[in-house]
Amino acid sequence: MKVSRKWQTIFFILLISGMTLASSAITGFNIVHGIATFPKAITWIFSNLLISQETWGRLPTILEKLLETILMSIAATTTGTAVAFFLGLMGSKTTGTSKALGVLARFVASVSRNIPVVAWALILLLSFGQNSVTGYLALFVGSVGFLTRAFIESIDEASQSAVEALRATGATYFQIVFKAVVPQCLPQMVSWILFMIETNIRSATLVGILTGTGIGYTFDLYYKTLNYNAVALVTFSIILAVIVIELMSNYIRKVII
Incomplete structure (x- = not known):
């Protein structure tokens, strides 16, 4: 052996x-x-890539675009969470109501998850053009795919005893979901949502280069004009924002788990 x-x-x-x-x-x-x-x-x-004294004057504009990117990422994640939650209920063996809906939910999750966010941005770019809507939709589709898969696994791992107990008492479908399933899965779901927000903020930078929005467009603009000092400030701002958000997410995870 x-x-x-x-x-x-x-x-x-x-x-x-x-x-x-x-x-x-x-x-x-x-x-x-x-x-x-x-x-x-x-x-x-x-x-x-050195930040000069003159470059600091561009900081307010950079922070404004960075905030735009963060808010777009959060919006795409939260709205994607709502859709992914219902797809997760449909796709889970515990809460699924029919095999056809379960297959459909898993198919939607597989397609939207396996196609990269950048590819979605390029596809949507042809229909919606270079604007914030394209960036939002690309992040939204990616969020739906990832969170649906994560929610399905979280629901399937929930204890069946509480579900069976409520079914025995004649509880309705939504009573079983919100009284037995969600309380068990909520910490994991919140953790996945926070992780998705972090991922979307990183992805939104690259998506912004393609869609001409947010901090990605600002980075691309300074880079093409060979303003490397401004590029350094943009890069530093992105790194700092991602670190702060990750620390906040880790703290929230420790509190809820």
């Missing part, structure tokens, strides 16, 4: 190494050259 595991490990290492070399050969990527130029890239970053 030990020998078999040893050979399996060697096989997987060789397989991964072969796939890496084959990918490098197909794409024309030189791994050695990439590693050699890495120190130069780090040097360029620390030499050019």
Whole structure:
């Protein structure tokens, strides 16, 4: 058995190494050259991405766009939560009312989750153009897919004893959901929602470059005009905002779990 595991490990290492070399050969990527130029890239970053005194005057505009991005991410997450909650009820084996609705809910979750948010932004861009609605819808669709899958798993893991007890007393469907299922799943659901907000704020930056909105558009504008000092301030603001929101989310998770 030990020998078999040893050979399996060697096989997987060789397989991964072969796939890496084959990918490098197909794409024309030189791994050695990439590693050699890495120190130069780090040097360029620390030499050019510096926040100057003049750049601080742009901070109010940057913070305004950053707030716009954060609010859009929260809006997309909260509205996506409402849709994902009902899809989660439909898709769960515990609360599902029919197999057809369960398959439909899981299909919607699979499609919206497996297509990247950036791809959704490009698809919606053709219909809605470059505006905040496109960015919101892209984040909304991604949120629905991820949260639906998370909610289905959370509901399926809930204890069946409380559900069966209420069913035995003749409780209605919504009484069972809100008296037995939701109280058990609420901490996990809130945790997933907070995680989705953090993820959407990161994704909204990239989506904003495509849709011409929020902090992503500001970053892209300064980058294309070679204003690297402003780019550094935008990057620093994004990193700081993400860290603060993550700390707040972690604190809330500790309180509710």
